[in-house]
Amino acid sequence: MTSFDPGAEHAAIREGVAQVCKAFPGAYWRELDSRRAYPEAFVTALTEAGYLSAMIPEAYGGSGLNLSAAAAILEEIHRNGCNAAACHAQMYTMGTVLRHGSAEQKRHYLPRIADGSLRLQAFGVTEPTSGSDTLALGATATREGDEYIIQGQKIWTSRAEHSDLMLLLARTTPRDKVEKRTDGLSVFLIDLRRLVGQGVTIKPIRTMMNHATTEVFFDAARIPASSLIGEEGKGFRYILSGMNAERILIAAECIGDAKWFLARASDYARERIVFGRPIGANQGVQFPLAKAYAHMLAAEAIVHRAAALYDAGLDPGIEANTAKMLAADASWEAGEACLQTHGGFGFAEEYDIERKFRETRLYQVAPISTNLILCFLAERALGLPKSYG
Numbered sequence: 001m002t003s004f005d006p007g008a009e010h011a012a013i014r015e016g017v018a019q020v021c022k023a024f025p026g027a028y029w030r031e032l033d034s035r036r037a038y039p040e041a042f043v044t045a046l047t048e049a050g051y052l053s054a055m056i057p058e059a060y061g062g063s064g065l066n067l068s069a070a071a072a073i074l075e076e077i078h079r080n081g082c083n084a085a086a087c088h089a090q091m092y093t094m095g096t097v098l099r100h101g102s103a104e105q106k107r108h109y110l111p112r113i114a115d116g117s118l119r120l121q122a123f124g125v126t127e128p129t130s131g132s133d134t135l136a137l138g139a140t141a142t143r144e145g146d147e148y149i150i151q152g153q154k155i156w157t158s159r160a161e162h163s164d165l166m167l168l169l170a171r172t173t174p175r176d177k178v179e180k181r182t183d184g185l186s187v188f189l190i191d192l193r194r195l196v197g198q199g200v201t202i203k204p205i206r207t208m209m210n211h212a213t214t215e216v217f218f219d220a221a222r223i224p225a226s227s228l229i230g231e232e233g234k235g236f237r238y239i240l241s242g243m244n245a246e247r248i249l250i251a252a253e254c255i256g257d258a259k260w261f262l263a264r265a266s267d268y269a270r271e272r273i274v275f276g277r278p279i280g281a282n283q284g285v286q287f288p289l290a291k292a293y294a295h296m297l298a299a300e301a302i303v304h305r306a307a308a309l310y311d312a313g314l315d316p317g318i319e320a321n322t323a324k325m326l327a328a329d330a331s332w333e334a335g336e337a338c339l340q341t342h343g344g345f346g347f348a349e350e351y352d353i354e355r356k357f358r359e360t361r362l363y364q365v366a367p368i369s370t371n372l373i374l375c376f377l378a379e380r381a382l383g384l385p386k387s388y389g
């Protein structure tokens with residue numbers, strides 16, 4: 001299957017990632033899926049090959065690559081039938097530390113994250129009562145001497161049990177005391193290893209796919225004041241720029257999923273003989289696949305465009321959100337067409353399709369749900385009245 005890749009320099013990266021993925025076939029993921037277990041060996045292999053530190057500058061031991069390269073890495077993982085959900089957060093949480101962390105924080109953490117001795121995989125934003133309305137979050141961080149005391153609850157904090165560090169968004173000024181509605185939230189880089197059992201409790205949530213997601217409870221958890229990233233009260237802004245990166249990277253994963261579904265479906269449609277001919281000779285089988293392919297190709301173009309704008313230092317809010325929505329739609333459409341093409345066999349675990357189908361469904365909801373993207377585009381791109389917040 002050919003597709004437009006404006007970054008020819010990514011060919012070597014893609015080849016390298018595909019090589020790592022070869023050691024992790026469907027059987028590896030199926031076994032973990034049945035136990036809802038974390039893909040430890042896969043994450044270690046990616047870390048050792050240097051792919052998870054792609055966006056860390058060379059001065060701190062990473063490869064200093066841009067977002068387009070990181071997107072190529074994640075797309076390739078998914079195109080090869082693997083799942084980057086176990087480790088992708090390291091790439092997009094990194095931006096907040098890089099752009100807003102102090103020299104001391106960067107010197108301390110980045111080389112360790114780059115060499116794999118520390119994992120920064122947990123991103124604590126969502127709460128059970130605030131949901132999509134991030135500015136309504138209720139977890140508080142209260143300054144007391146050289147410490148902050150954290151109180152509250154996060155939900156859907158993925159990978160918290162497998163991460164040493166967490167990037168946490170908490171309120172440092174009450175909502176009714178801030179001048180601007182986006183002020184009063186702060187970002188902290190916290191050391192989970194020190195805190196679990198000392199004011200932090202992590203409870204896993206079993207979901208329809210293997211995602212290692214959790215609830216995290218903070219009960220007067222004490223963190224050093226030096227955990228604050230940037231300026232107190234400005235955290236929402238820091239997180240927002242990271243969210244564009246997150247949307248673009250997840251969109252790239254969806255493109256990878258769509259390509260995997262389409263490749264598997266096309267292979268099967270050529271080989272499966274019913275009524276004396278390949279099922280793929282029927283237009284009723286071809287057309288949904290061709291349509292899904294066209295939608296994937298269009299979504300891929302906007303993913304590349306959003307990444308290029310991000311790398312050029314521009315604000316790609318509209319493009320990043322559009323890319324995330326169209327790519328999630330494309331992977332879901334390709335997944336549906338792939339399942340249908342396989343008939344009954346699509347439901348059998350050993351074909352991996354039902355698993356990938358469950359995995360790719362998430363991206364209609366997380367990290368931002370489709371409705372909220374439409375709300376944002378209606379307001380920002382079309383100048384319609386704001387319908388949220």
Ligand SMILES: Cc1cc2nc3c(=O)[nH]c(=O)nc-3n(C[C@H](O)[C@H](O)[C@H](O)COP(=O)(O)OP(=O)(O)OC[C@H]3O[C@@H](n4cnc5c(N)ncnc54)[C@H](O)[C@@H]3O)c2cc1C
Pocket residue numbers: 122123124125126130131132133155156157158159207211213362365366367368369370371372375387388389
């Ligand atoms: C498996 C999984 C992993 C996740 N990992 C993380 C993580 O690591 N860190 C983290 O912080 N969060 C994480 N999330 C949370 C995720 O970002 C949220 O689930 C998502 O943003 C939606 O929020 P919500 O679930 O609270 O839905 P709600 O905000 O309650 O929304 C429910 C529904 O109502 C719709 N809706 C709400 N308001 C409006 C409106 N104004 N107009 C139209 N429709 C509206 C939404 O589109 C949605 O369909 C994860 C979620 C899941 C399921």
